[in-house]
Every structure is written in structure tokens, then in C-alpha cells.
Amino acid sequence: MADSGEYEGDDGGSVRELCVNGACMKAAEVEAKLDEGNIQEAESSLREGLSLNFEEARALLGRLEYQRGNVEGALRVFDGIDLHAAIQRLQPSFSEKSASKKCRSRSDSHVSVSQHAASLVLEAIYLKAKSLQKLGRLTEAANECKSVLDAVERIFQQGIPDAQVDNRLQETVSRAVELLPELWKQVGCDHDALAAYRRAVLSQWNLDNECCARIQKRFAVFLLHSGVEAGPPSLGSQVEGSYAPKNNLEEAILLLLILMKKYHLGKIKWDPAVMEHLTYALSLCSQTSILAKQLEEIMPGVFLRSDRWNALALCYSAIGQNDAALNLLRKSLHKHERPHDLMALLLAAKICSEDCHLAAEGIQYARTALSNAQGKDEHLKGVGLRMLGLCLGRHAKVSSSDYERSRLQSEALKSLDGASTFENNNADLFFDLGVHYAEQRNLSTALRYAKQYIDATGGSVLKGWKLLALVLSAQQRFSEAEVVTDAALDETTKWEQGPILRLKAKLKIAQALPMDAIETYRYLLALVQAQRKSFGPLRCLSQIEDDKVNEFQVWHGLANLYSGLSHWKDVAICMGKARELKAYSAEMLHTEGVMHEGCGQTHEALRAYINALLIEPSYVPCKVLVGSLFSKLGPKALPVARSLLSDALRIEPTNRKAWYYLGLVHKDDGRIADAADCFQAASMLEESDPIESFSSIA
């Protein structure tokens, strides 16, 4: 009957009717009386015309006033009803209460009667709250709204029976549940809002899925962003064995995950904001693997698939799974997908720039990025150039010929220099330039960039100090390099000092101060002890790798130091200690070989070197030493030695020892001019040899 009115034309509110029990009255008649300010008359005409009691008539009048936008009038009408007394009457008496506990369903007639009456009263209070809200009297509105919920809880102590609930009553309840937290938020009472949200999501209100989802989402947003720490939910709401969040982030993530699940089960519509909030929350916790799982579960059709692949790639790359990330990016950058997406291109180029076997692929991505950085994305041109430079530089390391290598290297530098015109304040770029120039032994330029990097980062990044010290050491300015390491030590806390202290020890060795170096190593070992004490012996593997002071490297450094002094016994002790930490390592086998060689045990030495190469086929120091051993085995072995040394130089063209031994091979073979060239290269490189390879920093 009520519906029939809705289909009669659409000319505004003029022909509205009030209908109860089959009888109808024109709204205009009643409105006229109301406009005269005569509520009583309006009321009595309703009571007569529609045979209603006082409360019913008032409720109808209130609704009429509210609906025609006269919220002040609505308030006046509602103020005439003692709503709270009405609620009192509706509450079940004590005997009913105990009965209802035993037997959940009361007689049908009773339920329907009380539901109808309750619906009338509760709707009236709810409309009062809405009227107050519209008048800006928010605190009163919130209190009225709260009284709706309190009343519902008192009238229906077992929760609202969902099978036989009156539609209109349920609508009022759902609206009140949804409105209350919003009102408290508008008032600015965050703690009341929080309590209202908790009440909304924890009590049984029989809300429909969409309404419940709206509240859960708003609650999650409130938890994430209000800044009010909610604290864990009360113990009363916690069930044995079920998960209860302890803080805002946990609770927000839980709610958002539940919303995602509801969507997967088809209970609610897709809401892109839920996914965005979840992305924000999980990436703040660096839990992007969970985010990836969520993205993977979303049905096709919600996201553009290239968007999803890109988002997944970001997730995997953030947790270091670059292989997976790159595979996804390859899909999304396929020519039939979105081959010009700048973010994907740059991320792909970055991943490729870290692996010399992927660098060639990275060059393509970077070039495409560069040509697409236009218009509003022009600011990314510098990033594209930087990635291009890094990929070219990395690719140069595996190039097959000297010519190719030097071409790539100079292109790399050109790109990086080009990037610096766009990104003249990007500290990372200074570092990249510093390393590239240093690797090409352009030490004065490298020094300038190393200093610039330290300035731009305010000395806050350890690798900057390391680069500066290494460049100075390559310039054979050891005492200045030591000043740098001392400054770096001042700027770091003790757990981070390991790498700097090892550098310092090597500087001492380079200055022929072995006793000072031993002293430094002793201090490092003390740090290792302290670290073990303060973090406990039970640490998982990843933590050992994360250790700031790497014990293995300390023992290895010490072994090398003693080996330089020909203290073979001490070398053996240090090696034993190192081997306990890492059984198979090319570096350690290298030291072992040197020890055997020092003791004149050529065969044992050769075995150690070859074992090292089996572990790490491109480990240059051992290649060089195997080459040198072969070169001493007589003219038949010279070609083998030569090819080994050439191979070493292909991998590391600046290895001065390789040049030196290659010179000896040429000399023994009678190629004096070639020998001279090699010796010259060796001697030039010696003047610019850092105490540790530059590539060890990046």
C-alpha cells in the first residue's frame, strides 16, 4: 500500500499522503495545521482520520515534518512524546526475561506486537537524533542515537531475532548503528566514536552485509588514521582461542582482511578503497608478501591485469624477491599489455641493473623509459638516465671484448653524467658516479663525487665513508684515508663499526703497521663477543647474515694479515676459527693456498686454489694464483697459465697481479715487448690500487 504512492507521478512533495490501516489522509491538510503552529490540532485530526493513538499520531507527524525538511518542527513534535517512558513499557518484565532465556522464541503474536510498537518508538527517537544532527546539535544527537541502541539492547536481550524481524525496525536499528560513530566523530569525541564502532562490530545487530561492511571499513580507517590508540578490545568480547588484535594496526588490518574475504565470497560489492587502505597498512609494516597474497586472490576483472602485475611486482621486489618481480614486469611490459608504463620500466631496469646477466635487458627498459618520460612525467628523465647508466656499467662487466667494455663504460658514464643535469640534488647519483669513476681509476673525479655524496647525505650513510676511504687509499693517501675511517667511526654506533674497522686494519697493513692492525682486529673480536652477549647465541640464519660485525670476515682478515707476515701457525689458527663459521668459502681457500705456497707445498696450494674455483668459478684472486703456479711449472704449462691469466683479466681488468704474472709468462715465452706492456700496466695499476675492491661497496 505504501509502495503504491511512489509510482504516482514525480511532481515533488505536493500530493503526499499519510496512510495507516487502509485509511488515507492528504498530507497537505495536516501540514496546513502544522504551519499554523498548532501541533495538537494536527495530531487530533490524525487520530480521528486514521484512528491512531497519541504516540502513533505524534510519530507520524514527526516523520512528516522531518521529511518535508522542517527539522525544528519535527523536534517540537517528538519532544511532546515521552519516548523514554515508552521504552520502559516495551522492556520485557522479569518473568519474561527468565522465560526467554530458556526458550528463545516467544509467542509469535507477542513478538510482532512488541516489534511494531518498538519500531514506532525507536524510529521516532532516531528521527529526533537525525533532526538534532541537521541542526548541528551533535552531542545531543549522539546521545539520542545512543539511546536507540541502548533501548534495542534492553528490549531484545537475546539479540534481534533475524528470522522474524520487522523490516522497518531492522532498518532503524541498522541506521542508528551506522550513524552513532559518525556523530561522535563529528563531535570530535574520538574515544566515544571508538566505543561506538566496537559496539557496532562486536554486538549482534543483524546488519545486512553491505551495512556491516561500510561500518567495518570506516572503523578500519578510523583505527588507521585517527591517531587515537584504541587498546585491545575488552576481555568480554574475546573468545578462547580466537585472535584478538592488540593495537590499532593489527585491528585495522584484521578488519580489512575480513572485508576482502567477504568480497571473495560474493557477500559484498568490490570497494577499491579497501584494497588501498590495506596496501597502505601492509606496506607500512613491510608485510608486502601478505599484500601479494591478497592481490593474487582477487578475481580477474577487478583490476586491469597489468596493474595487478605491477602491484605484485612492487610487493615482491619490496621483500627482495626480485626474480618473481621481474617475471611479472616482463608480463606487464609485453607489447600487448602496457609496454610504456614508466613505473614498471624503471623498476625492471633497477632490478636488472643489480645483476650483470640481466643488465643487457635492463638497458632496453631504461631506454624505453627515457623515451617515454615526457609531459608530466618529464621529471623522471633523470631517473631513466641513471638506470641506463647503471645497467650499462653492469653490462660492461660481462662484455666479451676490451673494445666493447670500454665503449659500454664510457656510455655508462655519459648517462650518469647526463642524469646529474636532471637530478642535481640526488645524493645516490653522486655515489654511483663516484663508484664508476673509481672503477675506471679516474680517482680525482671519484674523490670529488665521494665527498659530494658525504656532504649531501650529511655523512649518514656508511657506504659513503667507505667509498671515500677506498678512493684515498687508491691514491696511496693512507693517512688521510685513516682520518676518514676515524671520522666514520665517530659517526657510527658500535654495532655498525665492523666494516669500517676492517677497513682501518687494512689501512694499517698498507702502511706496514701490522701490530696496529692486529690491535684493531683484537678490538673487532671483542665487539663480536659483546654482540654475542647482548643478542644471545640463539639467532636464526637471517640474523647471522645481518650481523653488523661479521665474525667470519674478522678471522679471515686476521688470517690474511698473519699470512702477509708469514706467521703460518697463526694463519692456521685463524683459518680454523673462520671455518667453524663458514665451512666452504673461496676466500678462505685462497688464504689456505697462500699458506701452503708460503710453506713450499705447491701441490696443496694448487688443490686449495682449484677447490676455491670450484666453489666460485669466477673468483679472480685464485685464478691469478693458479696462473702464477702454472707459469712456474715449465714451458709446457705456459699456455695454460696465459689463458688463466687472460681470463682473470677479462673478469677484472684492473687486477695488477694478473698483469704482472702475465708479464712473466710473456717474458718466459720470449715476447719481451708484450711483457713490458704488461709490467707497465701492473705498475700503473699498483699506483691506483685500493685496499679493497671498489665493487665491494655497492
Place this chain on the structure above:
Amino acid sequence: MSDTKAETAYKSLSSILTNTPPSSQNPASSLLYDPEISSQVSALLRHPNSGAGDDNLCRWLYDTFQSSDPQLQLVVVRFLPIIAGVYLSRVTLRKPLAGFEAVLLALYSHETTSRKGQSLTVNVPDLSHPSIYHESKASSKNNATDLNLAVISPSLEPHGTVRSTRRARIVGVALELYYSKIPQMPVGSKIEFCEFCQAWAGQDGDMRKDGNGGDEAINQKVGISKEGRIPLPWELLQPVLRILGHCLLGSNKKNRELYEAACCASRSLYARSLHDINPNAILATGSLVRLAKMGLDSQNDQVDHTEVPWTRVISL
């Protein structure tokens, strides 16, 4: 007791400021909310030579924080965006900044003490176990093992000085303290924070596309971007993004100016994350930018589900 502390603080600040503010009935609240006092303090903090070891204002901030009166401590926290902002942007200029550092270290050590040096962690729930908000069939075997523990702020060790490699962490922890007090912070302080985010990012986002803000605004922005760009390691960026999330999506949407500042800051930091190709930061800032956009788009066509539907026929 605390009233006299507040009065003392108020008086000693009056002697530092150029325009002496009139005496106040409620000095603690005036210090926190009076716009005249805030703007004077802000101007002093932004002065090119501020923040040195003998800076009176820094000393006042330090002493006020050490008064251990929570209300007065809020006053100091209120100025953290400017202190951190000016400090981090100026570190590279090798100026004496001991005054700023003293205040930052005081905030850091306060947080260290109140947290007992412990890390902050989050147990990311796994829905296959039931929770207070949902039921699940695969019930309680050993549900503790399947949780994903995420450290959102590692454990804290005491620092007596600002070592440069710990600088970002110290400021980051101070910002965590700011975040925990953010409901009490005045809007002005949050707007200052958003402005510094833009400066730190050193990237003006895609502002030009929008066409709002004339040439002057852009020039100003570029001016900031050249000066203020700083390294943004995660230990600094993460608390920054939490605060920014509040400014953008917290319950203070009523304030247009703050909302717009937060939008600009989000866009700048998103652009910066792209420049750094930092996946985590791209995800977090990207979602903020998109949420801001969704908020703008849906502003007009939002259905109010709490409204009673209009009907032609009213019945009971």
C-alpha cells in the same frame, strides 16, 4: 604545581619572543594553541641562524620538555615538524645545530624510556584462524605460529649525541612520539609538517598538471625543492607516512587547508618514491594519492545510508 611550571615556562618564553604576549589565564593551553605565540616561535625556529648550541629558544624547548609536565611536553612536540624540518634540511650545510639536536635527543630518550627500549611489533592476522570479528572452521591448533610478526619500529638504544648514521632514526623516533600525540596537536603544526614533507621529497609531484596554484606557487615550490631534499631512509619515511595518513584521512577532514597540504605532500612523496624506485614507498604513497583522489571524486555523489528514504506515502 604544574600550573606554576606552566607559568614559569610562559614567562621565560615571553622574554625570548620579540612581541611579548599578554599574560594568560591558562598558560599551558596558550603555549599550545595561541596562533600568535606559535607564529613567533616558528619564525624564530626558521631563522637562518637558529638551532645553534646557544640558541635560547632551543634551550627553552629543551627545558620545557624536561619539566616532565605532560601538558608542557605537548608544546614542545607541537613544534617538532619545524625543528625536524629545519634541522634535516640544514644538516648538509655544516652549520652548528646542537640546539636542535638537544631537543631531538630529549624527545628520543623520552620515547626510549617510555617504551623501555622495546621494539614495536604488529602481528599480522591470518584469517584461517578465528578472530573476535570472524569465525573460521580451521580452528585453534597452534595459532601462534602462523602469525606474521612485523617489526614496525626496532628496539631503541640510548644515544647521548646525534651520530650522523643514527640521525634519521633519532628523528624518526621523535616523529613516532609526535604521532602518538597527534590528536592533541593543533592543525597549524600538522600543516607545517605537510609542508616539510614536500620540501624533504624535493619533488613537486605532478602539480603542474592540475593547474591549481599559479606560477608563483610553483616557483616557491621549486625553491623549496632545491634546498630541502634529504635522504629518506625507511626509518624516517615510515613514521612520516603514518603522520601523513592521519593528516589526509584522519577525522580532521573539515580543515580544507590541512587536507590540501596533505594531498600535495602525498603527491610529492609519491614522486620521490618513483625517483628512488623504492617499492615499499611507492606502494604506501601511491595508495595515499589514490585514496585522496577517491575522496575528492566521491565527495559529491556519496549516498548517506543513515538518511531515512523519502517516500510519497508515509505510513506507520
